[in-house]
Amino acid sequence: MTILITGGTGKTGLKLAHLLSKAGHAVVLTSRKGEVPQPFKGVKFDWLEPSTFTNPFDADPAIDRVYVVGPIGVLDTLPHVKPFIDLAVTKGVKRFVVLSGSPVGKGGPVAGKVHEYLEEIGVDYAVLRPTWFMENFSTVFVAPIRAHNQIVSVAKDGRLAFVAVDDIAKAASDALLDEKSWNSDRFIVGPELFSYDEVAALLSEVLGREIKYKRLTEDESRLILTSVGLDAEYASFLAKAEARIADGSEVAVFESDNKIVGKKHLKEFFETNRETWVI
Numbered sequence: 001m002t003i004l005i006t007g008g009t010g011k012t013g014l015k016l017a018h019l020l021s022k023a024g025h026a027v028v029l030t031s032r033k034g035e036v037p038q039p040f041k042g043v044k045f046d047w048l049e050p051s052t053f054t055n056p057f058d059a060d061p062a063i064d065r066v067y068v069v070g071p072i073g074v075l076d077t078l079p080h081v082k083p084f085i086d087l088a089v090t091k092g093v094k095r096f097v098v099l100s101g102s103p104v105g106k107g108g109p110v111a112g113k114v115h116e117y118l119e120e121i122g123v124d125y126a127v128l129r130p131t132w133f134m135e136n137f138s139t140v141f142v143a144p145i146r147a148h149n150q151i152v153s154v155a156k157d158g159r160l161a162f163v164a165v166d167d168i169a170k171a172a173s174d175a176l177l178d179e180k181s182w183n184s185d186r187f188i189v190g191p192e193l194f195s196y197d198e199v200a201a202l203l204s205e206v207l208g209r210e211i212k213y214k215r216l217t218e219d220e221s222r223l224i225l226t227s228v229g230l231d232a233e234y235a236s237f238l239a240k241a242e243a244r245i246a247d248g249s250e251v252a253v254f255e256s257d258n259k260i261v262g263k264k265h266l267k268e269f270f271e272t273n274r275e276t277w278v279i
């Protein structure tokens with residue numbers, strides 16, 4: 001058995017590669033340049049370039065399970081992902097584990113139609129629906145925290161249970177390796193709910209300087225997202241999904257029975273990565 005990890009250089013993909021290889025499984029990682037971190041085997045692969053779809057199977061014909069991180073910033077990934085799924089099935093792939101998100105149900109945007117398609121064709125699959133990543137604070141949120149001591153969001157007083165990438169990778173590993181395929185979706189959340197005011201207070205405590213939460217309107221959020229290069233429709237989808245947190249969407253996810261609760265606490269994440277926000 002070899003497991004193909006698409007998005008192999010990404011946040012969840014690389015953590016998953018380490019987990020699986022530590023457990024003795026063969027993995028192949030994809031990246032658009034074909035370069036992946038040592039000690040892994042990498043292949044050139046681009047969802048927007050179907051001529052690259054056979055590369056993984058040429059590199060390792062034993063691939064039979066695939067972790068799917070679809071193209072980033074695409075509102076409907078099915079047109080890009082479906083031809084690869086169809087090819088992979090003919091090459092002997094028996095199980096797909098798809099990274100989606102808590103706001104995206106079966107048939108919805110981004111990976112929602114991929115979920116629907118996998119169910120339709122009757123292949124073994126799992127869909128991971130993590131909530132917002134803790135790692136956003138060390139990526140997209142870094143600039144406003146360092147420059148203005150601000151965390152920005154449209155979530156108002158809504159609460160959500162930020163989840164660590166380590167915990168998502170663990171869920172992905174289980175979904176790939178469990179003897180019985182899940183053939184369903186599962187939410188993945190962190191252990192505690194936070195409002196952004198509470199996040200700002202926690203980060204202030206860890207850093208020893210005051211970080212404030214700035215409430216954005218949906219229009220302001222869309223503008224920021226398009227200014228960093230996201231397409232207008234995708235930016236609109238993200239801003240709306242975040243705005244729904246104010247109406248309790250992520251509290252409902254946290255209270256759902258269909259969830260995996262990660263181990264890492266936000267405080268531990270802030271303490272471990274403290275240097276990221278020190279100015």
Ligand SMILES: NC(=O)c1ccc[n+]([C@@H]2O[C@H](COP(=O)([O-])OP(=O)(O)OC[C@H]3O[C@@H](n4cnc5c(N)ncnc54)[C@H](OP(=O)(O)O)[C@@H]3O)[C@@H](O)[C@H]2O)c1
Nearest residue numbers: 007008009010011031032046047071072100101131132133
């Ligand atoms: N951030 C959150 O809070 C959150 C919450 C829930 C769900 N998600 C979902 O998590 C997924 C990953 O997002 P992320 O921001 O954490 O990204 P990431 O996994 O850290 O990075 C994206 C990965 O995809 C690869 N990639 C990008 N465009 C590609 C293309 N056209 N073809 C093939 N590979 C491509 C990149 O590899 P190369 O650059 O090496 O090619 C990279 O490995 C997204 O689908 C997002 O919707 C995110």
